[in-house]
Amino acid sequence: MTDKRLATRTPLRPTASLLSVTSLTFRFIGTFLLLWPPHDCLALEQPGTAAAPILMVPMGSRALGMGGAFTAVANDSSALYYNPAGLSLLNAHELSAAFLSGQTDTSSQHFAYAGPIPWAGMAGEGFSSIGGSILHSRGGTIEVNELAADGNIQRAEKINAGYDVVASAGYAERIGMTPIETPGKSYNINHFLGMAGKVIHSSLAERYSASAVAADLGYLAQCPDLGASIGFAAANLGSRMRYVEHSDPLPATIRMGAAYAFKPGAMHDLLFSGDGDFLFHDRLWHASTGMEYFWDKTFGFRLGWQFNRQTLGLTAGLGLRWKARFTFDYGWAIGSVGNSHRVTFGYRFGGVVQSVRGRTRRPFMEVSPGRESLPVSQDVIPIEEKPRKKAKPAPPRDERPTGVPGWIY
Secondary structure, eight states, X not given: OOOGGGGTSOOOOHHHHHHHHHHHHHHHHXXXXXXXXXXXXXXXXXXXXXXXXXXXXXXXXXXXXXXXXXXXXXXXXXXXXXXXXGGGGOOSEEEEEEEEEOSTTOXXXXXXXXXXXXXXXXXXXXXXXXXXXXXXXXXXXXXXEEEOTTSSEEEEEEEEOEEEEEEEEEEEEXXXXXXXXXXXXXXXXXXXXXXXXXXXXXXETTTEEEEEEEEEXXXXXXXXTTTEEEEEEEEEEXXXXXXXXXXXXXXXEEEEEEEEEEEEETTEEEEEEEEEEEETTTTEEEEEEEEEXXXXXXXXEEEEEEESOSSOOEEEEEEEEEXXXXXXXXXXXXXXXXXXXXXXEEEEXXXXXXXXXXOOOOOHHXXXXXXXXXXXXXXXXXXXXXXXXXXXXXXXXXXXXXXXXXXXX
C-alpha cells in the first residue's frame, strides 16, 4: 500500500535516500562500537573462551526450525534475541513461553512479550514497539568426589552444574521510509532501528557466580510490496564476566541476513532466509539458511541447515496457528551428542491495523495552527464581540448567607 504522505511530498531519489538513511544507521552503530572498551575490541581470544554460552543458543522454536536464519525475519517475540529492530514488525501484542530440552540433561525456559505502543516514536515515523524477556537455563548435575589421604573416595555428592538467568528489554521504531517510483508502480522501503539491554547472571557448581550487562543494536530494511528484507545486528556488546579473579568476555556477535517471502497461491505462503554471523572474540563464523511454508496460514513446516558448527547441522520444525490468536511451534536440531527439542506456546491479542501503526507525527503547525489561519464563519460572532452579561451586584454585607468559614460565594 502506498503511504498517504506520497501525495503531499515530492518522491525522494531512491539512491540518495537509501544512502542517507543507511549511512545514518551505520554511523550510529559505528559510534557505539568505537565507544566499546578498547581492551574488549582488540583482545581477540581463542575459540571457546567467551562466557555465558547460553547467549549463543537459538531462541524461539520457529527460528530454530529455520536454522536460526532469522535476522531479516524477526517478526515475533524472539526478535529481541535476533534483531531488536524487528519488534516494529509486530502488529499485535504477543506473549510466548518456550521450553528447550538440550543435550544431556540441560534445559531452559524462555518467557517473552512484545507488542506495539501508541506513540509515533522519537523520529516521528510510527511503528514503535517494545519487548521484554526472561531466560532461565540449567546445566544439569555433576558428581563431586572427595578423596581421602590414601586416594580412596571419602565422600561423593551430586551438585548443580550451574544456571544462567538473562533479563532483556528492548525498543524499536521506524526511522524513515524511502519511496521508489518505477514505471507503472511505486514501492516503499521502511527502515527500522532497534536497541535492547540485558542483564546476565551466571552461577557455576553452586560456588561461583558472576554478572554482566550488555546491549544489542539492530537495523532492518523491508519492502512490503516485494516481500524482501535485509537485517543487521550487533549482539552482546558489554562487560566481562568475572569468576573470582578470572574474567571472560561475552560472546559479542555481528549478524547479517536477508529474507524473501511470496505467495505462490492463495492458500500458500513461502519464506526463504539466510544468515551469517561472526563471533568477535572467538574468531568464528557461522552461516545458516532456512525456509518456512504455511498452508492457509494455519499449518506450517520449516527446514534449515547450519554451516560450520560442531554441534548443530540439520534443523526442522512445525507450526500451528489457530484463530490468529493461539500459536504452537516446535523446533528440532541434530547434535553430535544429542538432539535439541524446543516447544513454544504463544498468544496474540490487541491487534493494530497497519495504517494506524504507520501514522506519523503531524507537524506542529498542523496540530496547533495560528489563530489567524482559522476561518471565521459569517454567522458566528467572534469571541470579543459577544455581549457580556452584566455582573450581579453583591448583596449587602448583612444579607450574605452564612456558612462554613472559608467557603467562597
